[in-house]
Amino acid sequence: MLKRIQRLLAIRICGAYRTISLKVVLVIAGLIPIERLALERARRYLHTINDEYPTMAKMIPPQHAIFECRMFEHERILILGNESNLTPKNFIPRKLRNKDEWGNVDKLVKLIMKTREDDEWDMQNTEAWIKQLPF
Numbered sequence: 001m002l003k004r005i006q007r008l009l010a011i012r013i014c015g016a017y018r019t020i021s022l023k024v025v026l027v028i029a030g031l032i033p034i035e036r037l038a039l040e041r042a043r044r045y046l047h048t049i050n051d052e053y054p055t056m057a058k059m060i061p062p063q064h065a066i067f068e069c070r071m072f073e074h075e076r077i078l079i080l081g082n083e084s085n086l087t088p089k090n091f092i093p094r095k096l097r098n099k100d101e102w103g104n105v106d107k108l109v110k111l112i113m114k115t116r117e118d119d120e121w122d123m124q125n126t127e128a129w130i131k132q133l134p135f
Helices: 002-014 022-029 034-052 062-067 070-080 091-095 099-131
Strands: none
Touching (some): 070 099, 091 099
């Protein structure tokens, strides 16, 4: 559909007959094919996103993600309750308090690491998709 619209626009720009081919009329009108523009803009957009949001695994060590990162603060409060002050020093003693506490801390760590892994996969898939673009 976009090709048809671009073809009509190019015909109007150069005043050609309607029997002219799309490639020829685009060259005469000095226009870039719409699919090429769309791919170029998508690649530029995704490249900008990758620059703004580098992968978490490369930037944030697991210790920071589990104990300090604000991104997971809501999960810490939700799973551990009001006593969400989890530190490397109280990590083991807290797990050894009782079975419920062990399960809660374990659940939190699994959730954080799963989120980080999923984000890493998403970023790798995006990078692979960008590399497949034709230019």
